[in-house]
Amino acid sequence: MFAFGLIASFAQIGVALAQDIPTGGSPSPLFGAQPFTQPVLLFEEFGTQPMPGSACTNCAPLPPARSCQSGPDGAALDAFLRQPLWPAPTREANTSRPNYWASMIGGCVRPLATSAVEGRPPGEWFAHQRWSEFQPRAYFQSAMTGARTNNGLRDAWQRHHFTVGEFRRGGLYYRGGTNRNLQVRFHPNFPVQQPNSVWTFDGTMPPKLLMARVGEPIMFRHFNALPIDPAANNGFGAHTISTHEHNGHNPAESDGFAGAFFFPGQFYDYRWPMQLAGYDSINTNASDPRAGYPNGAGGVTRIRGDWRETMSTHWFHDHMLDYTAQNVYKGNAAMMNYYSAVDRGREGFQCNYSNPNNANLCLPSGTGLDWGNRDYDVNLVIADKAWDANGQLWFNPFNTDGFLGDRVLVNWTWMPYLDVRARRYRFRILNGAVSRNFQFALVTQTGARVPFHMVANDGNIMEHAVRFPNAQSQDLPEQAIAERYDIVVDFAQFRAGDRLYLVNLLEHQTGRGPQRTVPLADVLSGRYDGRDPAVGRIMELRVQSYTGRDQSMNPAQYEEGGRVMIPRPTPPADVLQTAVRRDFEFARSGGTDNAPWTIRTNGGAGLTADVHRVSAAPTQGQWEIWTLHSGGGWQHPVHIHFEEGRILTRDGAPPPIWERWARKDVFRVGENPTGHSSSAVEVLIRFREFMGTFVEHCHNTQHEDHAMLLRWDLRSPGQVIAIPTPIPDWEGVYYEPSADLQTQAN
Structure with a gap:
């Protein structure tokens, strides 16, 4: 194991070599800031309100802009x-x-x-x-x-009102009981x-x-x-x-x-x-206790649909x-x-350990509220950014390969720390970057890897929890843009005063995709040359004492061979023979300098984006198998709107365990150094309940914006008329005709 060197030394190396990564600009200055000297920003709730029961007789309109170049006061x-x-x-x-x-x-x-x-x-x-x-x-x-x-x-x-759990006065996250006077920096x-x-x-x-x-x-x-x-x-x-x-x-x-x-x-x-998918065909009498939502008074309001969704x-x-x-x-x-009934956000309450009518998985959260406790359930959005010499956010819109920042922010804070109790936590980790993938390790001060479990992949709790390290990966798998990984970490194994670090190991040199996974030992010892300053520690976790009783579920009991969290929906036995098959290749075939990225549908020509063109028109309720390819070795995180899919194969082989037990909405295709992607992915999917115009695209959003996006429409059986294309203007929205791509169906 390798002990960390001086905190400042890594920041200085990053500053010295930041120009080596392709921001297209100068290194982002740090203005004398040192790592881990500010707390991470915790999310602020929008706060939903009941729909008004009557008209507002004295409501004012949206206040005017102060000028043509600014917003309102x-x-x-x-x-x-x-x-x-x-x-x-x-x-x-x-x-x-x-x-x-x-x-x-x-x-x-x-x-x-x-x-x-x-x-x-x-x-x-x-x-x-x-x-x-x-x-x-x-x-x-x-x-x-x-x-x-x-x-x-x-x-x-705020649901906690700064009076409950760790958000109350004296709690870890009270911080004055207000977000007032917080500036954007x-x-x-x-x-x-x-x-x-x-x-x-x-x-x-x-x-x-x-x-x-x-x-x-x-x-x-x-x-x-x-x-x-x-x-x-x-x-x-x-x-x-x-x-x-x-x-x-x-x-x-x-x-x-x-x-x-x-x-x-x-x-x-x-x-x-x-609503739950399957609303029209599964559990239509709303009798399944696992399909429902917390009613705010200790009960569950049952709803229609498939609880597995x-x-x-x-x-x-x-x-x-x-x-x-x-x-x-x-x-x-x-x-x-x-x-939901399954993911209530309240631990120790109607847990499903012995009574099948109690659906609550009791993931780490807290106990003060009937639902939605966030004491030990933490959202983290992680993204790379860059800023100019004046410290203002900066972006290069002309880099069509993918823009990479030279700094990593966690919840919009640079190298923050988070106080955690010596108990289990749930972290909901979102890759909110526009072109950068990550691979995270969680380590102690001495460099030892900290074990944890993945419990959800993208928006879906998995059938079984997956322990890390495991035989297929020592650290979290590569996390592409827009992917979410929910993990459970037990800090009870540590003492108050211990410090842990979230470390990014995935090096990028271009927007083409990751260059390599840097060995953890090289990062921690200082042997890494620092050519990508986004590699390294990005957040510190400071363990604080815990005198309460941890009533959250133990994810080890839900590993393969043990209990089930949420089983994946089971398709018909003959689905592989009866499913409609579609093929999409994400590449650079036939594009232009400004719009280089294309998608080839069912062997047709590589085409750039055109929202008038319908490249696929699935029929509502039909099982489909979409095969996603990458051409030219580029990596693309492909996002299919509206429904989740199950990965059947990667290059003809079963997917890794963290995808085998999951339903997903982002699918990595293309070459990469981690072994967590493949050149072809088969996805089983079907679309239900609602219809209309949707899209499929690369979620490296610089690729999406430079033409790697296609439109698909969900139609009723027998529908042949394409929905017209909206064209927004200052004076209103008008419609233009749409057209079906001739190669859209196999």
């Missing part, structure tokens, strides 16, 4: 967002009211003959499906706007981010978290309060946005279609039904056509925890 925006949801959401897009900023747009852009307050495409094509059946029962609203000081807007909407030594450098939900930090219940439909009204002038972006980012809830079982009009974006001064009503850790982010990478990198991303 922060205090005025907070006052606006405190109002109840108004006007009431409608099944079809609200085009009866003009854009809130129509008059100012007339002076900044051009006079508008017409406009609409809602940017959702009008009419039946983008009307909320099954509106009367899944009318929203809860809502939240937020505005995408420039960085500003947090004024405590959401303090009262990556370290106290760093400059504050300017309003056009970082764009976030509310314009504030901490990063945001939606805590939602399976079976409780939610309305998200997303306001666009970005500058009217598209050039007021400090060099990158689009002021038009579209929000994708990754990978919700949501109808197409609320999926965040890349071509259904909206403009400053507008809102878009996203209605997320939050229960989801847990999601996120939502921008999906603007051609600008997803820039907007996500700039701050348009939030996490989302699903709570």
